[in-house]
Amino acid sequence: MMTSYNLIRPLLFRLDPETAHNLTLRLLKTGLAPKTPFLDHPALKCTLWNLSFPNPVGLAAGFDKNAEVIREMLAFGFGFVEVGTVTPKPQHGNPLPRIFRDPVHEAVINRMGFPGGGLARFKENLQKFINRKPRPAGIIGLNIGMNKAQTDPAKDYCFLVDQLAPLADYLTINISSPNTPGLRNLQEPEHLKALLDDIMRVRTRACATNPPPLLLKLAPDLSEDQQQTIAKTILECGVDGLILTNTTLDRPAHLPPEFAQQQGGLSGSPVKDKSTDTIRNFYRFTNGKIPIIGLGGISTGADAYEKIKAGASLVQIYTALVFKGPAVVNKINNDILEYLQKDGYSHIGEAVGADFRNAGANQKSENR
Numbered sequence: 001m002m003t004s005y006n007l008i009r010p011l012l013f014r015l016d017p018e019t020a021h022n023l024t025l026r027l028l029k030t031g032l033a034p035k036t037p038f039l040d041h042p043a044l045k046c047t048l049w050n051l052s053f054p055n056p057v058g059l060a061a062g063f064d065k066n067a068e069v070i071r072e073m074l075a076f077g078f079g080f081v082e083v084g085t086v087t088p089k090p091q092h093g094n095p096l097p098r099i100f101r102d103p104v105h106e107a108v109i110n111r112m113g114f115p116g117g118g119l120a121r122f123k124e125n126l127q128k129f130i131n132r133k134p135r136p137a138g139i140i141g142l143n144i145g146m147n148k149a150q151t152d153p154a155k156d157y158c159f160l161v162d163q164l165a166p167l168a169d170y171l172t173i174n175i176s177s178p179n180t181p182g183l184r185n186l187q188e189p190e191h192l193k194a195l196l197d198d199i200m201r202v203r204t205r206a207c208a209t210n211p212p213p214l215l216l217k218l219a220p221d222l223s224e225d226q227q228q229t230i231a232k233t234i235l236e237c238g239v240d241g242l243i244l245t246n247t248t249l250d251r252p253a254h255l256p257p258e259f260a261q262q263q264g265g266l267s268g269s270p271v272k273d274k275s276t277d278t279i280r281n282f283y284r285f286t287n288g289k290i291p292i293i294g295l296g297g298i299s300t301g302a303d304a305y306e307k308i309k310a311g312a313s314l315v316q317i318y319t320a321l322v323f324k325g326p327a328v329v330n331k332i333n334n335d336i337l338e339y340l341q342k343d344g345y346s347h348i349g350e351a352v353g354a355d356f357r358n359a360g361a362n363q364k365s366e367n368r
């Protein structure tokens with residue numbers, strides 16, 4: 001069946017990727033995009049951090065940086081939408097062009113550098129979404145980052161937590177985008193603990209009752225030693241969840257050289273296995289105690305299910321939306337449901353981290 005995205009895709013792919021993205025946002029804002037009902041199935045509904053997710057497939061950060069099209073994205077059937085990354089002050093980001101596509105491998109390289117209208121515009125848009133009733137089902141995450149000119153990162157993160165905690169279903173601390181100098185260094189142990197302690201204090205002050213869960217978004221380019229140290233720190237600091245992963249700085253050899261030479265973070269199918277390995281490691285290092293949102297190269301139900309079995313409780317997509325269009329959301333949900341049924345699970349929660357239980361069971365039977 002020819003979907004409306006199949007009709008519009010050739011036009012979008014003739015445009016420079018960022019122009020295509022801006023046009024997509026403008027089209028979405030007209031409110032004329034076709035709506036897809038949620039795939040409403042009890043096996044896919046999840047409750048995490050006291051929040052009810054209608055299904056486990058979410059929109060990843062970066063698509064709707066200024067919180068302009070939350071309602072429209074939920075209407076495509078997403079169970080949750082993460083908006084941002086928002087920075088305190090408006091900024092232009094890196095010079096154009098800064099997004100590059102490789103349609104053969106369904107991959108994107110971006111070096112956006114957090115362009116956006118800053119907190120004031122983001123908050124105004126978010127407030128508009130919240131005020132318009134009825135509010136559609138679906139959870140809204142707010143992803144925060146620092147301005148390029150900020151020399152004291154904790155200042156920007158704490159300011160944003162203070163301003164946004166009362167409005168957020170969940171908050172994501174993004175310390176893993178590769179396009180803001182110094183940002184990824186915040187993942188280092190000497191910075192991470194102090195930053196998280198500050199943020200936790202501000203969150204409690206901003207929301208004494210019912211504070212939103214705080215999630216940390218990490219890169220796929222950490223060594224196992226670094227992952228292990230971070231796991232220990234987040235358990236100590238009381239971080240509520242992990243978002244694994246952001247884009248990679250790797251350039252696998254099979255990518256076309258003119259694409260691979262672009263600086264920035266690589267997303268889509270080439271990051272898939274690295275992200276899944278990161279999820280698997282963190283699930284193990286945290287003994288499955290910290291819920292994980294898994295992403296990186298998911299474009300099918302099989303990709304999503306692989307991340308769920310490796311330890312993800314929920315998943316997100318971005319790059320697949322560019323190449324496949326919004327119909328991919330319900331397709332992934334439908335396929336997850338089929339995989340669950342095939343494996344004899346009555347609820348998605350039973351499949352989370354199943355790789356570990358299967359490995360344990362195999363180990364036991366070998367030991368007999």
Ligand SMILES: Cc1cc2nc3c(=O)[nH]c(=O)nc-3n(C[C@H](O)[C@H](O)[C@H](O)COP(=O)(O)O)c2cc1C
Binds near residue numbers: 060063085247269
């Ligand atoms: C053009 C573009 C912009 C992005 N901007 C952000 C961002 O602002 N904040 C963030 O946390 N992640 C951002 N990301 C990363 C995605 O949220 C996601 O972690 C990554 O692309 C891997 O998922 P995917 O393979 O499904 O795209 C961006 C990705 C792309 C392609």
